[in-house]
Amino acid sequence: MQLLVGAKLKDKRRDAWLASLAPQLHPGEQVLALVPNSLxxxxxxxxxxxxxxxxxxxxAEVEHNGPKLEVSASDLARVEINLRRGSCYLIAHRRHEGxxxxxxxxxxxxxxxxQTAEQLVMTSAPTDMQTAAVAQAVQEPTRPNRWNQAEVSHAPNEKTWPRTRTTGAKPPTARPPASDQSSLIDELxxxxxxxxxxxxTDAEFAAAKQAAIDRQAST
Structure with a gap:
């Protein structure tokens, strides 16, 4: 990432400051913005x-004695520029110490x-939120799911399952006897x-037909 440098900070002075700050930086830490101030x-x-x-x-002292003031990203809630008596003061609002x-x-x-400080706040906030969420999850016991419990409590067991009634094959229904009228028609x-x-012959057919009709009439 490109280093942002204050408008009144000369190149020679910038390089000297970076060299003095280098022994105080943590592994992987790099300077994003460097400006002169009058505090x-x-x-x-x-x-x-x-x-x-x-x-x-x-x-003149930072190389051996470290910074005079510092606020870590994890403790930085927000930043603001406050204009007081013609001067622009950078104010850090810390999470724990005001x-x-x-x-x-x-x-x-x-x-x-x-803007550079606000970017630092934004990049550090998700990490803090995730850490807090993990800590809360560890402290709180897992709550049972009442919906799952309801489903289990109402699930049919072996005693409540409907049983299929097994019966033998249904016997065929007996065919009702043919009526007398049907018998006469069949015979004719x-x-x-x-x-x-x-x-x-004609005579035999006539005699047999008459005999069948007479039998039907007599029943």
Missing amino acids: LRPLCNGLAVTNARILAFYS ELVLASVHKQDATMVR SKLAFLHRQGVL
């Missing part, structure tokens, strides 16, 4: 925003410093067939 309590003449924290330092005035920066650098049909085939 004298404590004595500081530079401000650095890294990918892990904000540092206010005095360039606000801290870090530096008085030049107006030309105020927007750049604020047979006699007519025999008559057509020449088995019965």
Whole structure:
């Protein structure tokens, strides 16, 4: 990522400050913005925003004594630029210890410093939220799912399952006997067939037909 440098910070001075800050940086930490400031309590003449924290330092001492003020990304809730008596003060609102005035920066650098610091806040916030969520999940016991319990409690067991009644094959229904009228018709049909085939003569067919009719009438 390209280093952002204050408008009034000369190249030679910039390189000297970076060399002085290098021994104080953590592994993987890099400076994102570097600007001069005029905050004298404590004595500081530079401000650095890294990918892990904000540092206010005095360039002649920082290499051996470290920064005068610092706020880590994990403790940084938000930042603001407050204009007081013509000076732009960078104020860090910390999560645990309240606000801290870090530096008085030049107006030309105020927007750049604020935006870089806000980016640091945004990149650190998700990590903090995830850590809090994991800690809460570890502390709280897992709650049973009442819907699953309801389903289990109402699930049919072996005693409540409907049983299929097994029975033998249904016996065929007995065919009702043919009526007398049907019997007469069948008999007359047979006699007519025999008559057509020449088995019965006209006289025999007439006599047999009359006999069948008489039997039907007598029943």
